[in-house]
Amino acid sequence: MLIKTFCAEVMGLEATTITIEVSLTRGVMFHLSGLADTAVKESYDRIRAAIQNVGFKLSPADMTINLSPADIRKEGSGYDLSLAIGILAAHGKVSDNMLHDYMLIGELGLDGQLKPVSGVLSVAIRAKKENFKGLIVPQENAREAAVVDGLDVYGINSLAHVISFFNGNESFESTIVDTKKEFYTRQYTCDLDFADVKGQESVKRALEVAAAGGHNAILIGPPGSGKSMMAKRLPSILPPLSLSESLETTQIHSVAGKLSNGTSLITQRPFRSPHHTVSQVAMTGGGNRALPGEVSMAHNGVLFLDELPEFNKSTLEVLRQPLEDHHITISRARYTVEYPCSFMFVASMNPCPCGYYGDPTHHCVCTPGQIQRYMNKISGPLMDRIDIHCEVTVVPFKQLAQMQPGEPSRVIRERVIKARQIQEERFSTSSIHCNAQMTERMIHQFAEPDATSLDMLRMAMERLSLSARAYSRILKVARTIADLEDSERVECHHIAEAIGYRNMDRGDWAERGG
Numbered sequence: 001m002l003i004k005t006f007c008a009e010v011m012g013l014e015a016t017t018i019t020i021e022v023s024l025t026r027g028v029m030f031h032l033s034g035l036a037d038t039a040v041k042e043s044y045d046r047i048r049a050a051i052q053n054v055g056f057k058l059s060p061a062d063m064t065i066n067l068s069p070a071d072i073r074k075e076g077s078g079y080d081l082s083l084a085i086g087i088l089a090a091h092g093k094v095s096d097n098m099l100h101d102y103m104l105i106g107e108l109g110l111d112g113q114l115k116p117v118s119g120v121l122s123v124a125i126r127a128k129k130e131n132f133k134g135l136i137v138p139q140e141n142a143r144e145a146a147v148v149d150g151l152d153v154y155g156i157n158s159l160a161h162v163i164s165f166f167n168g169n170e171s172f173e174s175t176i177v178d179t180k181k182e183f184y185t186r187q188y189t190c191d192l193d194f195a196d197v198k199g200q201e202s203v204k205r206a207l208e209v210a211a212a213g214g215h216n217a218i219l220i221g222p223p224g225s226g227k228s229m230m231a232k233r234l235p236s237i238l239p240p241l242s243l244s245e246s247l248e249t250t251q252i253h254s255v256a257g258k259l260s261n262g263t264s265l266i267t268q269r270p271f272r273s274p275h276h277t278v279s280q281v282a283m284t285g286g287g288n289r290a291l292p293g294e295v296s297m298a299h300n301g302v303l304f305l306d307e308l309p310e311f312n313k314s315t316l317e318v319l320r321q322p323l324e325d326h327h328i329t330i331s332r333a334r335y336t337v338e339y340p341c342s343f344m345f346v347a348s349m350n351p352c353p354c355g356y357y358g359d360p361t362h363h364c365v366c367t368p369g370q371i372q373r374y375m376n377k378i379s380g381p382l383m384d385r386i387d388i389h390c391e392v393t394v395v396p397f398k399q400l401a402q403m404q405p406g407e408p409s410r411v412i413r414e415r416v417i418k419a420r421q422i423q424e425e426r427f428s429t430s431s432i433h434c435n436a437q438m439t440e441r442m443i444h445q446f447a448e449p450d451a452t453s454l455d456m457l458r459m460a461m462e463r464l465s466l467s468a469r470a471y472s473r474i475l476k477v478a479r480t481i482a483d484l485e486d487s488e489r490v491e492c493h494h495i496a497e498a499i500g501y502r503n504m505d506r507g508d509w510a511e512r513g514g
Contacts, residue, residue, distance in 0.1 A: 012337030034067030213480030221392030270301030
């Protein structure tokens with residue numbers, strides 16, 4: 001007897017339908033074909049124990065199972081449920097009348113309970129495209145899959161209940177998630193607020209400009225000046241996710257297995273802050289199963305690297321392509337996958353190894369050579385992709401004790417949203433969404449300075465020894481500053497403020513080790 005059930009293999013963000021064929025003949029052998037990895041090959045022992053523990057006994061038979069298409073490697077424990085139902089149907093324990101209408105995915109415990117797996121949202125999208133009537137998943141994955149409209153999703157917690165479902169002995173209600181309603185009714189919440197930050201008005205202004213234009217930023221200052229504190233509050237002033245951004249972000253986290261049980265949508269912008277010991281693979285993604293890395297987990301959000309020079313140089317260099325292209329292609333011997341990674345890159349660093357170069361209250365003990373080597377850990381091409389450089393100074397205790405709470409994030413966020421709306425209208429006919437993504441042609445079209453501003457920019461570049469790469473960055477930032485003021489043209493004072501955000505291009509920074 002030949003039985004077919006259906007599952008899916010997730011590679012990158014895409015899922016491929018896998019047909020599981022089970023054939024029984026006389027004998028006692030078990031054969032599994034179709035490029036299955038160790039976890040899939042070991043599944044038979046789990047399945048046999050689960051079947052016995054839910055009250056079924058299989059008769060001896062020569063069993064051949066094929067996972068098609070055979071040229072796609074099958075990995076993970078998500079095939080357990082589909083294999084178990086196929087085996088039971090081949091033995092006549094499960095009716096095969098509805099098997100062709102449903103895709104099944106889930107890991108089996110030895111007691112027959114279904115355990116959650118990763119990538120269920122991608123599987124649900126594939127099931128919808130392949131016109132399956134429904135999808136059967138573990139209960140914990142049900143809401144995640146149910147955001148796909150037009151697909152009946154059944155969250156079931158045990159193999160015994162799945163058997164009853166196909167035999168018609170028990171009925172189940174499909175899980176229904178009103179995606180739009182759930183998305184739009186979710187209240188924006190953020191535990192961290194810029195009202196907690198006293199002083200540092202210039203730095204908060206720089207982060208506001210960065211958020212308004214989607215610009216990458218780096219904060220340079222001594223220990224204890226509040227660099228990390230302010231960077232962690234950046235998500236509180238970013239504009240809310242759109243529904244399409246939310247779905248895409250949720251899909252990435254689903255593939256990575258990072259969604260909390262029962263979560264249907266991610267409605268807050270991600271904030272990823274990996275430790276400086278993070279490996280190159282963990283940063284970009286890959287591994288045996290081509291999982292997304294930190295750059296993709298930060299998609300539509302913020303990637304924050306604290307103490308930037310402490311990161312491995314090769315790990316930092318792999319950020320160059322994602323920062324430029326907003327997607328990353330991971331190529332290995334067995335696969336090539338592509339993940340989106342459009343994020344705001346924010347970093348912090350000390351001005352020297354001891355952290356106190358230029359600090360009026362502490363003496364710097366670093367030699368010029370040590371400072372130069374420390375600064376050289378960050379390459380020019382990487383700095384070229386950072387629009388805003390901002391120096392952070394320590395707020396004196398006397399001022400800190402007397403200051404009132406700062407401007408709340410809610411107020412700053414309103415200005416940022418208004419500026420982003422202007423940019424959405426400006427770029428409505430293109431594929432970009434914010435000023436940071438402007439091409440040279442767009443800079444010429446939307447941020448071209450007048451003659452007076454151009455003369456000021458030329459003098460600033462000569463006097464401050466600004467590098468040539470700073471030119472387009474200054475114009476992009478100036479365009480954002482103008483948007484925050486609802487100004488149609490880029491004017492002199494916009495250019496002047498943008499020039500102030502190129503501290504690390506100045507000659508005195510370049511000569512620190514000299």
